[in-house]
Amino acid sequence: MNNQTAIVETRSLAIGYRSSGMGRTVAVGLNIQLRAGNMVCLLGSNGAGKSTLMRTLSGLQPPLAGEIRIGDQLLGTLKPAELAQKLSLVLTDRIEAGNLTAREVVALGRTPYTGWLGSLTRDDNFKIAQSIEQTGITPLLGRHMHQLSDGERQKVMLARALAQDTPVILLDEPTAHLDLPNRVEMMRLLHTLARTAHKAILLSTHELDLALQTADELWLMHPDGSLLAGLPEDLVLNGAFEATFARSGFSFDRATGTFIIHQPIDNAQIYLEGPEGPLFWAKRALQRNGLGISRYRDAACLVRVVDAENGFQAEIIFQNQTFKVSSVQALITQIHLLFPAQSRSGAAS
Known part of the structure; x- marks a missing residue:
């Protein structure tokens, strides 16, 4: 994976904002790479600079220092039409599509090749049909954009980016307006597209759990301007992921691979054993x-939990007594009876 040639590469990149008064530097010294076939998730707390980095990599705002290369060309030397054939961008903001149908919006992805008034060639129609198939939006094609749900609109905009046929796709918070099933489906689809269409895909997201499961690589941005890149598993095991989102x-x-939102208990008196599935939920x-x-x-x-065909079963062994329970609720009730003082202190915390 990491021995592939980078499609996008930054060298000593500094990002931020210039103004007539006082500018603001968000991050400096960024040396990062995007490779074909990889989906990279950009993570960080609010204000860490994720959107600034995305806008800079897409050419929407200039870097403060350093360089960005797409292939063997500097981003700043590319004309808009040239850049549109190398990089496509899907933003979080709703795009006003007027009275256009989903099919017409997808076809707009071919504009860098045809011009605004150009007619579609056989190759153009093939790319459009391919992007429609890849995103599974055939049932939506005849509907107008204002008639679509947020999840459906996101899929149409992704299809347009695919029809644009660029080696690089950048997506800013593509799951922001979606419910959980559609967030899962969008992340799964992007991961699949990176593999099957051999695209370099970078997306910024707050979906930490989904990013851990689907990303080939994570970029962790910190408010101090630093960025750590690596495989999700390495960043979890070396503590970088945890440190990025450390909060009291x-x-x-x-x-x-999950966050625990409850305070640890100093006087821990319960030991759990059994199969992984019921053990996790207990x-x-x-x-x-x-x-x-x-x-x-x-x-x-x-507490010894066991696999049960219907629901949950466990044995509680305490002071030579054994209690059998057949639900997690019954387990909690019995433990509260055995440890009333701990239950009160836990509730108080």
């Missing part, structure tokens, strides 16, 4: 209820 009141669990419920999970099997209470 929650922590990142490297074992599950642990989550106990933590939410302020009940501490011990790392040691000689803890005061042993």
